[in-house]
Amino acid sequence: MLTKRxxxxxxxxxxxxxxxxxxxxxxxxWMLANSFKTDAQITADMNSAAAFIPPALTGSFLDNYISxxxxxxxxxxxxxxxxxxxxxxxxxxxxxxxxxxxxxxxKFPFRERWLLIIMLLMIVPMETIITIHFLxxxxxGLLNTVIGYILPMIVNPFNIFLFRQVFISLPDDIYEAAxxxxxxxxxxxxxxxxxxxxxxxxxxxxxxxxxxxxxxLWPSLVFTSSDLLTAxxxxxxxxxxxxxxxxxxxAVITLITIPVIIIYSFFSKQIVEGVVSTGSKEG
Amino acid sequence: xxxxxxxxxGKKYANxxxxxxxxxxxxxxxxxxxxxxxxxxxxxxxxxxxxxxxxEITEGELYIDGVKMNEVAPRDRGISxxxxxxxxxxxxxxxxxxxYGLKNMKVPKDVIKKKVDWVIDILGLEEYxxxxxxxxxxxxxxxxxxxxxxxxxxxxxxMDEPLSNLDAKLRVSMRNEISKLHRSLGSTTIYVTxxxxxxxxxxxxxxxxxxxVIQQISKPMDLYEHPQNKFVAGFIGSPxxxxxxxxxxxxxxxxxxxxKMTLPKATAEKLSEHKGELILxxxxxxxxxxxxxxxxxxxxxQQAVIENTEIMGNENNLYFQFGGALxxxxxxxxxxxxxxxxxxxxxxxxxxxxFDRETEQAI
Ligand SMILES: Nc1ncnc2c1ncn2[C@@H]1O[C@H](COP(=O)(O)OP(=O)(O)O)[C@@H](O)[C@H]1O
Ligand SMILES: [Mg+2]
Numbered sequence: 001m002l003t004k005r006x007x008x009x010x011x012x013x014x015x016x017x018x019x020x021x022x023x024x025x026x027x028x029x030w031m032l033a034n035s036f037k038t039d040a041q042i043t044a045d046m047n048s049a050a051a052f053i054p055p056a057l058t059g060s061f062l063d064n065y066i067s068x069x070x071x072x073x074x075x076x077x078x079x080x081x082x083x084x085x086x087x088x089x090x091x092x093x094x095x096x097x098x099x100x101x102x103x104x105x106x107k108f109p110f111r112e113r114w115l116l117i118i119m120l121l122m123i124v125p126m127e128t129i130i131t132i133h134f135l136x137x138x139x140x141g142l143l144n145t146v147i148g149y150i151l152p153m154i155v156n157p158f159n160i161f162l163f164r165q166v167f168i169s170l171p172d173d174i175y176e177a178a179x180x181x182x183x184x185x186x187x188x189x190x191x192x193x194x195x196x197x198x199x200x201x202x203x204x205x206x207x208x209x210x211x212x213x214x215x216x217l218w219p220s221l222v223f224t225s226s227d228l229l230t231a232x233x234x235x236x237x238x239x240x241x242x243x244x245x246x247x248x249x250x251a252v253i254t255l256i257t258i259p260v261i262i263i264y265s266f267f268s269k270q271i272v273e274g275v276v277s278t279g280s281k282e283g
Numbered sequence: 284x285x286x287x288x289x290x291x292x293g294k295k296y297a298n299x300x301x302x303x304x305x306x307x308x309x310x311x312x313x314x315x316x317x318x319x320x321x322x323x324x325x326x327x328x329x330x331x332x333x334x335x336x337x338x339e340i341t342e343g344e345l346y347i348d349g350v351k352m353n354e355v356a357p358r359d360r361g362i363s364x365x366x367x368x369x370x371x372x373x374x375x376x377x378x379x380x381x382x383y384g385l386k387n388m389k390v391p392k393d394v395i396k397k398k399v400d401w402v403i404d405i406l407g408l409e410e411y412x413x414x415x416x417x418x419x420x421x422x423x424x425x426x427x428x429x430x431x432x433x434x435x436x437x438x439x440x441x442m443d444e445p446l447s448n449l450d451a452k453l454r455v456s457m458r459n460e461i462s463k464l465h466r467s468l469g470s471t472t473i474y475v476t477x478x479x480x481x482x483x484x485x486x487x488x489x490x491x492x493x494x495x496v497i498q499q500i501s502k503p504m505d506l507y508e509h510p511q512n513k514f515v516a517g518f519i520g521s522p523x524x525x526x527x528x529x530x531x532x533x534x535x536x537x538x539x540x541x542x543k544m545t546l547p548k549a550t551a552e553k554l555s556e557h558k559g560e561l562i563l564x565x566x567x568x569x570x571x572x573x574x575x576x577x578x579x580x581x582x583x584x585q586q587a588v589i590e591n592t593e594i595m596g597n598e599n600n601l602y603f604q605f606g607g608a609l610x611x612x613x614x615x616x617x618x619x620x621x622x623x624x625x626x627x628x629x630x631x632x633x634x635x636x637x638f639d640r641e642t643e644q645a646i
Contacts, residue, residue: 173370176337177431179357180364181384195374 035250064251079236085212089205091154100163121157134221149222159204166200203270231256284308293342293407294329303329304495316465316472318486327475340420342605365431365442365556369424371416375616378412402430422453429527440472478518516564529563539607544583547592562638567613569634
């Protein structure tokens with residue numbers, strides 16, 4: 001049973017949270033409501049409460065969305081990005097996971113030094129090494145290819161560190177038992193280590209997704225072909241086009257925000273865990 | 284050649300400057316149940332893990348079934364192991380935990396099913412078949428760990444303190460179950476424990492260790508009756524054997540507090556080759572308070588005042604000062620004593636153990 005005082009302070013907390021979240025939600029609600037309107041309507045509603053209310057459900061309700069999805073390649077860009085994210089999640093979990101596992105459980109010379117180097121890499125901003133990545137990918141002749149885009153994105157010192165922190169507490173005797181059960185080290189990693197560490201795998205996957213979904217700089221450097229572009233670049237192209245209406249712009253922004261909101265609402269636990277264990281939200 | 288042979292096995296951990304195990308020699312016969320026993324840190328686990336292949340053998344040779352195993356990978360040594368913390372696969376059900384090894388061995392599905400059914404049946408795990416380890420009690424987890432070890436039909440069974448995480452009552456019943464399993468499966472077993480009762484009740488032979496060195500290898504009763512040194516004598520048996528610094532002069536034995544006893548001729552003769560300064564050891568149950576024994580050994584009877592009693596029901600422990608040491612005697616429940624009582628007692632002369640005061644070796 002909570003004491004009376006505690007209950008009162010709980011209610012105050014809830015009230016404060018509601019006010020705060022409304023404060024942050026207003027722009028989102030505004031965006032959503034206006035994304036269904038024509039520009040004339042938006043201007044008309046601008047200074048009244050109607051700015052936060054979606055228009056009536058008439059036949060033209062989804063016009064902005066339909067024109068975005070049919071007249072532009074935005075859908076294609078979103079699917080591209082989802083595909084890149086999926087590939088990078090799989091490769092990222094495997095590569096960074098294996099590296100984290102080695103740093104946590106396998107004895108090799110200078111292991112602690114390696115760890116230190118990787119931790120130092122965490123404080124180097126991505127932007128400073130992106131030129132090197134670009135030159136590298138260019139030298140390999142992989143500009144404007146999916147491989148060229150994906151390759152430098154796989155390794156992520158944050159994720160290596162995150163994996164290492166979780167794997168280090170896995171009991172060694174399970175590995176020994178698995179050895180006696182004829183489980184090879186590689187099989188052990190995939191059938192034991194990863195399933196036993198579901199929550200860090202989820203955390204890394206979520207971070208990777210958000211990273212890929214929100215990244216603008218790297219895809220804009222690598223890709224020139226419009227077939228391969230990502231959602232963020234599409235967003236930029238569409239919103240900077242003079243012919244795009246205000247309502248269409250808001251519709252694009254809404255579309256690009258939806259996956260992020262879904263991810264946050266389903267995986268908030270993993271995101272918080274990731275923030276707590278590394279002390280930072282990456283990306 | 285014995286089934287398992289350890290020849291001059293030694294272990295030195297890379298980060299330590301002294302040996303964890305020194306010159307370990309042991310031959311184990313097929314189907315034998317061997318217990319390694321000793322205080323914590325004496326090198327039992329290290330030795331077991333060298334046999335399993337999880338620790339490198341830094342000195343000596345290990346043979347299993349005639350094959351030198353020093354460089355052989357754990358999985359190819361024909362062993363299975365039960366771990367102290369069970370080491371179950373947390374994301375797998377009981378059934379999957381047990382069948383995992385067989386699956387990896389590419390055993391046909393119907394054979395796996397038959398074996399797993401058999402194991403689940405003899406260990407009484409049917410109810411828990413589809414549960415994950417976190418939803419099992421300690422005893423049930425232990426059973427799964429046992430099941431996982433026996434299902435593979437390996438010739439050698441290694442167990443490292445498998446019962447130490449269970450409560451006392453469960454420990455006794457699991458002890459019996461493991462013994463029963465061993466009898467029915469007949470696999471050669473090496474069982475590590477710090478609990479002398481487990482070792483005494485389960486093992487065919489006991490290897491007792493201290494500081495990485497074997498102190499004695501004997502059948503349980505021999506270990507109890509004929510300890511080869513003071514450490515073994517003190518480690519095996521509860522309550523602990525009583526030890527006294529004594530001076531032996533011919534047939535006369537003098538305690539530190541001046542009490543004297545007369546030794547039987549044979550004993551005196553045996554001791555005559557050794558220096559007079561010895562350690563006398565006698566077990567609590569070999570101190571007698573009944574009139575019959577006191578009559579027989581009248582000339583040696585002693586007196587003391589009871590300082591403390593431990594009532595256990597079937598038997599009671601009496602504590603009193605004698606010979607310069609706190610002495611514990613174990614008496615039946617019919618010999619009732621109160622704290623403060625003055626009692627008369629005798630040491631059973633043929634149950635006395637003598638140890639060299641320097642080397643602590645038995646004489
Ligand atoms: N991995 C290790 N590295 C260094 N020393 C160890 C290691 N494991 C055990 N030891 C040392 O070796 C000795 C024997 O340990 P162990 O075999 O675990 O004893 P027991 O199982 O009998 O309690 C102890 O002194 C212990 O500190
Ligand atoms: Mg141990």
